[in-house]
Amino acid sequence: MFLVGLTGGIASGKSSVIQVFQELGCAVIDVDIIARHVVQPGFPAHRRIVEAFGTEVLLENGDINRKVLGDLIFKQAHLRHLLNTITHPEIHKEMMKETFKYFLRGYRYVILDVPLLFETKKLLKYMKHTVVVYCDRNTQLKRLMKRNNLNREDAEARISAQLPLEDKVQMARHVLDNSGEWNITKGQVILLHRELEHSLEYLPLRLGVLTGLLGIAGLLCFLTQYLLHRPS
Numbered sequence: 001m002f003l004v005g006l007t008g009g010i011a012s013g014k015s016s017v018i019q020v021f022q023e024l025g026c027a028v029i030d031v032d033i034i035a036r037h038v039v040q041p042g043f044p045a046h047r048r049i050v051e052a053f054g055t056e057v058l059l060e061n062g063d064i065n066r067k068v069l070g071d072l073i074f075k076q077a078h079l080r081h082l083l084n085t086i087t088h089p090e091i092h093k094e095m096m097k098e099t100f101k102y103f104l105r106g107y108r109y110v111i112l113d114v115p116l117l118f119e120t121k122k123l124l125k126y127m128k129h130t131v132v133v134y135c136d137r138n139t140q141l142k143r144l145m146k147r148n149n150l151n152r153e154d155a156e157a158r159i160s161a162q163l164p165l166e167d168k169v170q171m172a173r174h175v176l177d178n179s180g181e182w183n184i185t186k187g188q189v190i191l192l193h194r195e196l197e198h199s200l201e202y203l204p205l206r207l208g209v210l211t212g213l214l215g216i217a218g219l220l221c222f223l224t225q226y227l228l229h230r231p232s
Helices: 014-023 031-038 044-053 066-075 077-104 137-148 152-160 165-171 182-197 203-229
Strands: 002-007 027-030 109-113 129-134 174-177
Touching: 002 014, 014 027, 014 109, 014 182, 027 031, 027 077, 031 077, 031 109, 044 066, 044 077, 066 077, 066 152, 077 109, 129 165, 137 152, 174 182
Parallel strands: 002 109, 002 129, 027 109, 129 174
Antiparallel strands: none
């Protein structure tokens, strides 16, 4: 099994691409779902967020008010960095747990949906392939304004708070261009899935695990024979 890191930008269409991969039967770990899970009341990240940002980022039921917190971090880089240092370690732990589950189920590759894949670079060394969902800035701006009902200034601020998609394109091994018609993008996803599914890059880890298991089995067999034939 090997890992595929998938990223994009706000309103680039990454969620739609992920949906296609899932429809094709791919194993996908959605970091957004994990991120919501680790900040629930009772978890360490929730407590640290309240300590750092105050109770004004809480809803009445104690959950994190994602809109209030999101508005804070998008406008202030140091607060965004603070939140990342709180949540990222907990998110990475859960991602590794999910990855191991898919490994045991025999998947050839697992897609890790990591919004800050190239920004933090912490997971890059584990990725055999990297994919970016790209669209040109004007398309990105129009989609964001429509989706979030934002004016142009606020939409520009949210896009500018992220690493430009053009920079991510330069760092990614694969680029899915979602600037045009959706059917064209979907076709790109299908072709990429075929390429990854037919890759033999999953074999080294499988063979390594098999070799390790055979070694352990041989050791257990040797110890059993030794104990059975040991003079009393």
